[in-house]
Amino acid sequence: AQRVTQPEKLLSVFKGAPVELKCNYSYSGSPELFWYVQYSRQRLQLLLRHISRESIKGFTADLNKGETSFHLKKPFAQEEDSAMYYCALYGGAGGTSYGKLTFGQGTILTVHP
Amino acid sequence: DTEVTQTPKHLVMGMTNKKSLKCEQHMGHRAMYWYKQKAKKPPELMFVYSYEKLSINESVPSRFSPECPNSSLLNLHLHALQPEDSALYLCASGEGQGTYEQYFGPGTRLTVT
Numbered sequence: 001a002q003r004v005t006q007p008e009k010l011l012s013v014f015k016g017a018p019v020e021l022k023c024n025y026s027y028s029g030s031p032e033l034f035w036y037v038q039y040s041r042q043r044l045q046l047l048l049r050h051i052s053r054e055s056i057k058g059f060t061a062d063l064n065k066g067e068t069s070f071h072l073k074k075p076f077a078q079e080e081d082s083a084m085y086y087c088a089l090y091g092g093a094g095g096t097s098y099g100k101l102t103f104g105q106g107t108i109l110t111v112h113p
Numbered sequence: 114d115t116e117v118t119q120t121p122k123h124l125v126m127g128m129t130n131k132k133s134l135k136c137e138q139h140m141g142h143r144a145m146y147w148y149k150q151k152a153k154k155p156p157e158l159m160f161v162y163s164y165e166k167l168s169i170n171e172s173v174p175s176r177f178s179p180e181c182p183n184s185s186l187l188n189l190h191l192h193a194l195q196p197e198d199s200a201l202y203l204c205a206s207g208e209g210q211g212t213y214e215q216y217f218g219p220g221t222r223l224t225v226t
Contacts, residue, residue, distance in 0.1 A: 032213045034213075034214055036217075042219075043217050043218060043219045043220065044156065044203065044217040045217065046214050046215075046216065049214055084153070086155055090213035090214075100158060100161070100169060101146075101158070101213070101215055103155035103156055104155065105154070105155055106153070106154070106155055108153075
């Protein structure tokens with residue numbers, strides 16, 4: 001079974017402060033992990049994928065297999081970062097897991113001016 | 114065209130009506146998905162189509178009937194829905210193998226009266 005846990009339902013920070021959104025996963029194989037973001041009244045969109053190790057909009061996320069974590073970080077939060085953030089795990093091809101993306105419960109980030 | 118489109122944007126239907134939701138993508142993706150999303154909750158997978166064949170049905174009630182007429186189109190036929198089926202219905206597409214990220218449409222806001 002695959003599971004994604006985002007322990008914080010709500011996270012508030014002030015503009016310019018660092019922000020870290022936590023994500024832990026449970027999966028027996030080699031996971032593919034993603035962060036998705038949903039801004040108010042906009043579609044769910046891909047923010048980061050662990051495999052490409054990129055920085056998007058100042059956000060980075062590192063896969064830590066030992067701690068089974070994929071936390072999302074940004075050193076200086078901006079007001080426009082306020083949104084719902086979902087961590088998601090793809091369980092790999094083959095068998096009943098084919099094509100299945102499992103989402104965490106989401107963290108609502110609010111960045112205050 | 115690098116977006117997933119969905120029609121209609123909003124739909125209100127009675128419990129005895131029959132209606133359909135439509136989804137289209139022209140990115141050449143081989144997998145297409147239907148998700149159901151309740152307010153402030155993560156998307157819940159309903160169906161996965163891979164190469165136009167249904168590969169995953171997440172035990173969805175038969176009042177929801179998916180159809181994939183070709184590699185670019187995905188329909189969700191609705192019949193005899195219940196008020197608790199009111200939700201945002203999201204379509205997504207992805208390569209399905211090799212790279213596993215999914216791209217989401219804006220959704221259809223469904224209200225069952």
